[in-house]
Amino acid sequence: MHSIADRLAQVRERIALAARACNRDPASITLLAVSKTKPVSAVQQAIEAGQRHFGENYLQDALEKIQALPNPDLVWHFIGPIQSNKTRAIAEHFDWVHSVDRLKIAQRLNDQRPEGLPPLNVCIQVNISREDAKAGILPEGAAELARAVNALPRLRLRGLMAIPRASKASSEQLAPLQALTALQKQIKTELSELDTLSMGMSADLEAAVAAGATLVRIGTDIFGARQ
Numbered sequence: 001m002h003s004i005a006d007r008l009a010q011v012r013e014r015i016a017l018a019a020r021a022c023n024r025d026p027a028s029i030t031l032l033a034v035s036k037t038k039p040v041s042a043v044q045q046a047i048e049a050g051q052r053h054f055g056e057n058y059l060q061d062a063l064e065k066i067q068a069l070p071n072p073d074l075v076w077h078f079i080g081p082i083q084s085n086k087t088r089a090i091a092e093h094f095d096w097v098h099s100v101d102r103l104k105i106a107q108r109l110n111d112q113r114p115e116g117l118p119p120l121n122v123c124i125q126v127n128i129s130r131e132d133a134k135a136g137i138l139p140e141g142a143a144e145l146a147r148a149v150n151a152l153p154r155l156r157l158r159g160l161m162a163i164p165r166a167s168k169a170s171s172e173q174l175a176p177l178q179a180l181t182a183l184q185k186q187i188k189t190e191l192s193e194l195d196t197l198s199m200g201m202s203a204d205l206e207a208a209v210a211a212g213a214t215l216v217r218i219g220t221d222i223f224g225a226r227q
């Protein structure tokens, strides 16, 4: 078994290699360690290995870790589906939310973001492969939602997020990732301050970096398989 520190080093090396292969600066890609379902001790090991950004999908699971690790250097990202009754706790305890896919949820997060905190960083989740069972707004609705979210003062719209259809062949992975990049580029003609493309997981990290990801969300390859 490799340690979490070893696995993190390997993932960082993969990001660096993928970036160099397409003439990108590795420092322009943020590594989000997806610690969902993993214990505080695993997150602690990643922190000791220098990791600062953590991604969580399940609110209760996340809140326990956030409270157990009161470290102001940590940046907590909510990346799971959001029900209305969870928005208050998310607005209070997270720095980022990647899974906003409808205006009602954005409005609640805006209204519930505490005064003393900076605006909540938000990405709009796009159902880029148009899968029936998947969360996210369809690509044709993304620009309108982006405009509306951008107008909310307690949110800071950072960009788009997607989980493309799973595919092992890198040739098939590339097309939906490039489609998200193109959509972001189009929206940036209006909203030029967008700076984040949240895409790439353990299985498609390299393709995501090649397609232009600025933030990759890696769980399994850092923390091991989940139950």
Ligand SMILES: *Cc1c(COP(=O)(O)O)cnc(C)c1O
Residues within 6 Å of the ligand: 034, 036, 057, 079, 080, 163, 201, 202, 203, 217, 218, 219, 220, 221
């Ligand atoms: C679980 C999850 C990840 C991490 O996936 P791995 O395949 O374990 O790297 C990334 N993004 C989202 C939205 C997830 O739910």
